[in-house]
Amino acid sequence: MKVNKLIKGLNIIETNIKNFDEDIKDIAYNSKNVKDGFAFVCIKGFKTDGHEYIDEAIKRGAKLIVVDEFFDTSKLKDKVLFIKTSNTRKALSIISANFFEHPSKDFLLIGVTGTNGKTSTTFMIKSILEQSGHKVGLIGTVKNMIGQKEIEAKHTTPESYDLQKLFFEMKKENVDSVVMEVSSHSLDLHRVDDCDFDVGVFTNLTQDHLDFHGTMENYFAAKLKLFKMSKKRVVNNDDEWGRKIISIYPDSITYAKESSGDVMAKNIKLFVNKNQFDLCCKGQIQQITLNIPGIFSVYNALASAACAASLGIDLETIKKGLESVKAIPGRFEIVESNDKFTIVIDYAHTPDGLLNLMKTVDEVAKGRKVLLFGCGGDRDRTKRPIMGEIAGKMADFVIVTSDNPRTEDPLKIIEDILVGLQKTNAEYVVIPDRFEAIKYAIKNAKENDFIVLAGKGHETYQILKDRTIHFDEREVVKSILEELKE
Ligand SMILES: CC(=O)N[C@H]1[C@@H](OP(=O)(O)OP(=O)(O)OC[C@H]2O[C@@H](n3ccc(=O)[nH]c3=O)[C@H](O)[C@@H]2O)O[C@H](CO)[C@@H](O)[C@@H]1O[C@H](C)C(=O)N[C@@H](C)C(=O)N[C@H](CCC(=O)O)C(=O)O
Ligand SMILES: Nc1ncnc2c1ncn2[C@@H]1O[C@H](COP(=O)(O)OP(=O)(O)OP(=O)(O)O)[C@@H](O)[C@H]1O
Ligand SMILES: N[C@H](CCC[C@H](N)C(=O)O)C(=O)O
Numbered sequence: 001m002k003v004n005k006l007i008k009g010l011n012i013i014e015t016n017i018k019n020f021d022e023d024i025k026d027i028a029y030n031s032k033n034v035k036d037g038f039a040f041v042c043i044k045g046f047k048t049d050g051h052e053y054i055d056e057a058i059k060r061g062a063k064l065i066v067v068d069e070f071f072d073t074s075k076l077k078d079k080v081l082f083i084k085t086s087n088t089r090k091a092l093s094i095i096s097a098n099f100f101e102h103p104s105k106d107f108l109l110i111g112v113t114g115t116n117g118k119t120s121t122t123f124m125i126k127s128i129l130e131q132s133g134h135k136v137g138l139i140g141t142v143k144n145m146i147g148q149k150e151i152e153a154k155h156t157t158p159e160s161y162d163l164q165k166l167f168f169e170m171k172k173e174n175v176d177s178v179v180m181e182v183s184s185h186s187l188d189l190h191r192v193d194d195c196d197f198d199v200g201v202f203t204n205l206t207q208d209h210l211d212f213h214g215t216m217e218n219y220f221a222a223k224l225k226l227f228k229m230s231k232k233r234v235v236n237n238d239d240e241w242g243r244k245i246i247s248i249y250p251d252s253i254t255y256a257k258e259s260s261g262d263v264m265a266k267n268i269k270l271f272v273n274k275n276q277f278d279l280c281c282k283g284q285i286q287q288i289t290l291n292i293p294g295i296f297s298v299y300n301a302l303a304s305a306a307c308a309a310s311l312g313i314d315l316e317t318i319k320k321g322l323e324s325v326k327a328i329p330g331r332f333e334i335v336e337s338n339d340k341f342t343i344v345i346d347y348a349h350t351p352d353g354l355l356n357l358m359k360t361v362d363e364v365a366k367g368r369k370v371l372l373f374g375c376g377g378d379r380d381r382t383k384r385p386i387m388g389e390i391a392g393k394m395a396d397f398v399i400v401t402s403d404n405p406r407t408e409d410p411l412k413i414i415e416d417i418l419v420g421l422q423k424t425n426a427e428y429v430v431i432p433d434r435f436e437a438i439k440y441a442i443k444n445a446k447e448n449d450f451i452v453l454a455g456k457g458h459e460t461y462q463i464l465k466d467r468t469i470h471f472d473e474r475e476v477v478k479s480i481l482e483e484l485k486e
């Protein structure tokens, strides 16, 4: 693409480009991906600084270097084409959208944000859209999808270049609607700046990621960006932060279970493997049987139904779409149910997620509620004691273990959890090795135990200090059951 087309809309502070007809072959934000004729965008990150890799990028054939305003360009002047701009994360988004010719303008784009429920809601919206005849793209934590084709996801919301490229591929494959998770990190780090959102959906806002955002107000401000960018807004009126969005955008389409909303759920019945409720929208009612258990799933179904209704999809199609979601990987997934006990895997990894999960367990468990969980390393530390306290209050027996310790000491993470757990009278054990912890839960199971393995959901790995090991809880449970049979 010609430079003049590539840099349209870019704030240029300084450049040595004279001929804007020069051709740029592609863009890279990591020097290791640079090839001949590429533009390399330097980002000062949290771990390292992209500007340190300029020489490497030039060696690999970079033709244009995009640098941030603090960078001294004197060394680049006679070496390579450069542009100095005020924010290279923003620049990466702008030039990537230009390079792929703004694909998201050509299809319906729905962004889902909130602390919990994004993945689940996107799966449900996808199903409803497919039921009404659309070819749908999905972008999120578990995987990306183009129709039925699956593509591995590295992030919940990809970096701007990867996102625009994925949009481009989706457009090439005739996708007419895309539903994506929009994380608060992506909103703050300009990954989604140049997306043309038709609908923004808000699930809820509760504590998480305070390591990154510092305060709930900053966390909310990041989320709010999506609603500024969207043409329509679909918002949870039962959530206090949702109500703030509604007060800013009174034309929002609202949903609720407790308060009032354009779309509501009534007569909710929870079962161990499903839930049933009346979906009420614009004076019409449909009884829904949702195969994803959990009281929280009712909220996600409401968000999805309200989003679909905002697009003019009728209630009967919405019902069919919701009912065809058979399972969402790692979300209240029953992995074992025998005469003695039940084992459920769930991705709850925030205080509110854990509380809602345990409220559902409370409704459906016949015997003891056994909760096994840990907290991620290099993530919000302040949520750990809160989760410990919730665990102690909600479960009959708690097994404290590890969940992706990353660079932290697993025992220190557990100590943080115990600060909250020990405020309660809960019975508990600490078993840092997650495999051994699960084995303990199964080996010591009592009649009618309801065993919940929380935090890892669909994940197939455990991130340790020096390596990542394969760890799929579904396989782990199976192998322990086999071993104990022998
Ligand atoms: C805090 C955060 O989000 N960081 C993201 C950010 O990293 P960064 O800007 O700090 O990058 P860095 O590692 O310091 O490197 C700086 C620059 O040097 C470049 N570089 C680096 C090495 C080299 O040899 N050559 C080179 O050019 C890098 O490509 C980068 O452009 O940009 C990187 C590239 O896009 C991301 O991979 C990285 O995600 C990290 C790994 C991460 O863990 N992110 C999580 C917290 C996250 O984003 N999570 C949310 C979901 C959260 C939720 O559950 O709601 C998500 O959307 O996935
Ligand atoms: N609407 C909700 N309200 C509260 N908790 C929820 C809700 N939906 C899901 N959860 C809980 O949060 C867990 C994760 O759900 P989901 O993956 O849909 O959320 P997410 O927002 O995509 O999470 P992530 O930020 O990791 O991408 C579930 O396993 C469940 O325990
Ligand atoms: N995507 C989220 C959830 C991870 C869940 C849990 N398994 C952990 O590692 O903390 C995060 O990165 O914060």
Ligand SMILES: [Mg+2]
Pocket (backbone or CB within 6 Å): 118, 119, 120, 140, 141, 142, 156, 181
């Ligand atoms: Mg998700």
